[in-house]
Every structure is written in structure tokens, then in C-alpha cells.
Amino acid sequence: MHVITVDDSISADRALRLIERGSALLWEGDFHNGKQLLAALGRRxxxxxxxxxxxxxRMQARRTQVLNSLLxxxxxxxxxxRRAPDVRQACxxxxxxxxxxxxxxxxxLLGVIGAHQLRQxxxxxxxxxxxIHPHYGVFAPTRSEYVDLVASCPLPPAAVAFDIGTGTGVLAALLAHRxxxxxxxxxxxxxxxxxxxxNVRRLxxxxxxxxxxxFPPGRADLIVCNPPWIPARPITLLDHAVYDEDSRMLRSFIAGVRDHLNPGGETWLILSDLAEHFGLRSRSELLGWFADAGLREAGRLDAVPGHRSARKQEVSSLWRLRAG
Ligand SMILES: C[S@@+](CC[C@H](N)C(=O)[O-])C[C@H]1O[C@@H](n2cnc3c(N)ncnc32)[C@H](O)[C@@H]1O
Structure with missing residues (x-):
């Protein structure tokens, strides 16, 4: 990688030209001016x-590649x-x-600083x-609708519950709290x-x-899972919580869950239908996986996210599944 040292005197247009020719730029100017240059690159x-x-x-990957060239x-x-914050704890x-x-x-680095602030x-x-205090690289429950689904769904009589893919532990904590x-x-x-x-210790x-x-060893009366919901290849660290190539985790969870349920037990699968809107997975495919695993729908709660207009159509559902 060809690295060119740059400082406050460079314009955003010139910086973009250099990056597009294949260079990375090592920022040696004022920290805040570096942030402004990054924002100006983003706008271009x-x-x-x-x-x-x-x-x-593709557009996201191109954006990431260009913006990550400012080092x-x-x-x-x-x-x-100059004016750089103390990033020791965040790093x-x-x-x-x-x-x-x-x-x-x-x-x-700005992401690392943001993650540290969110954790604090x-x-x-x-x-x-x-x-809930998320760590860097762990899926943060900033969208509350799916947490509310788990909070409001009627609890079956359960002595033991599993939370598969717990992330920050938010849903496991909620089950214990309930x-x-x-x-x-x-x-x-x-x-x-x-x-x-x-998180659970703190709570x-x-x-x-x-x-x-x-799955852990043993069986449970209730098994909850909020798996990565977009069937595509993960690229970054955080992608692993969101992207699941070929729906591998989702399919393995559905195929295996019955073997980990006690008789009469229930599964709560939380799934957004965004993949269906993108044409990456069909509803009938999902229902076919339930049927193949010997699971039937015992109910469904739907939530519509309120805070992101770009995803107006997206619905997150809690599927209540039982053997039979
Ligand atoms: C969408 S996040 C959900 C996190 C958390 N349950 C929540 O609701 O906020 C999916 C989680 O599944 C985990 N995960 C992905 N594949 C897994 C697997 N094969 N086994 C266990 N966990 C997995 C990821 O690391 C991530 O923490």
C-alpha cells in the first residue's frame, strides 16, 4: 500500500483523487480537522x-474502502x-x-471511541x-422492538430457558428478570x-x-434465538451478528432446536423480514424449514420498527414454535 503523509493543507477533492489512484493517506494534521476531512470525503x-x-x-464496500484510506x-x-482525545481505554x-x-x-478509530462511550x-x-452495556464488536440492542416482543410474549411454564446467540445477554437477562x-x-x-x-453480573x-x-448441553422448556437475519457473507467484525451466509445459523438452529427442547417446550425465534424485502429469502422457504424440522407455528407477534423511515416496511416477528 502506498502511503502519503497529509495534513490540514490538503483539500477533500485532492484527498479523494489520491485515494482513487490507490494511495492511503496518513493524517498528520489536527485531529478534529481530520474528522472534518473524513466527513467531507463521505459527502463526495x-x-x-x-x-x-x-x-x-457494492456501494457500501466502495464507501468503506475509500473512507478507510484515511489513516x-x-x-x-x-x-x-493536535487536539487528539485520549483513546487508550477505548483501544x-x-x-x-x-x-x-x-x-x-x-x-x-472513531467507531472504537463511539463503542467505548456506548459501553460506558x-x-x-x-x-x-x-x-445493558455493549462491548466493541457485540450487537447492541439499540432497536428496542424485538426486546419488547420478548418482554410481552406470554411465558410458557418454564424451569429452564436457553438464549442462543446472546450477544450482550439482553434477552437472557430479560428471561431471568421475568x-x-x-x-x-x-x-x-x-x-x-x-x-x-x-451485563448479567451487573444486573x-x-x-x-x-x-x-x-446449543448448550441439556434441554430446555423455552429456547429463544435472535439470529443474524440477512443471508449474505459477513465482512466486518460486527457483520457476524447481522449477516449469515446461506442462512447457515438460522437453518442449523431450526433443524436442531427440537432435539434440545423438553416435551411440550416452546421456541421463540425472532426474525426480521428484511431479507424477504431484499429477495434474499422467501417466506415459503422459512415455513418449509419449520416443517422439515417438525415444528409448527403456535403463534406470532409482529413489531414494526418506528424509528427508521428507510426501513418502513420491515417487520420483526417473534415466531412461537412447538414440536408437532
Ligand atoms: C442479531 S445478534 C443477537 C444478539 C442478542 N441475542 C440480541 O438479541 O441482542 C446474533 C448473535 O448470534 C451470535 N451467533 C452467530 N452465530 C452463532 C452460532 N453459530 N452459535 C452461537 N452464537 C452465534 C452472534 O455472535 C451474535 O451475538
Missing amino acids: LPAVHGGSFQDQR IATSDHTVSL LEAYGPPAGDRLVPLRE QGIEIPALGGR GIPQVIATDNSSRAVECARE GLDVEVIETDL
């Missing part, structure tokens, strides 16, 4: 909306530019212990009567497992969190 790129899912992903030098998690949380000099895309502040979850005596949560991401353990709830692929 086409906005990502409209078109097919593949068009949107910042860090040394032991310290940035020594420690995202990257682990300091390991010398590294070049980081400014855009990524936490997200108020009214249904829990408490806050009174299920034994809750076991799993995730295959070690960041998520650490985050979920911290004073008794939830066991296990790092594993899908």
Missing part, C-alpha cells in the same frame, strides 16, 4: 440507498496529534493490550428496569460471552453464559 461519495441488495452492498498513527494506543477494549505502533483508519453509558432497557429460574445463554463470539457475563441476575456453537 454516493449515498447508499435504493437499488438491489447487491448494489447497496491515523497510534503508538501504544496513544494518538499524538484497550477494542484491540486488547497495547502492542506498539499501528496505523488505524480514522473511521475505525449503556442502553436503558425499560423491560429490564436496567441498562422469573425463569435457570437461564443458560450461548454465543460463539468470545467478545459477546465476556460482554453478556458482565444481579443468575444467568450462565457459555461460549459454544448454538
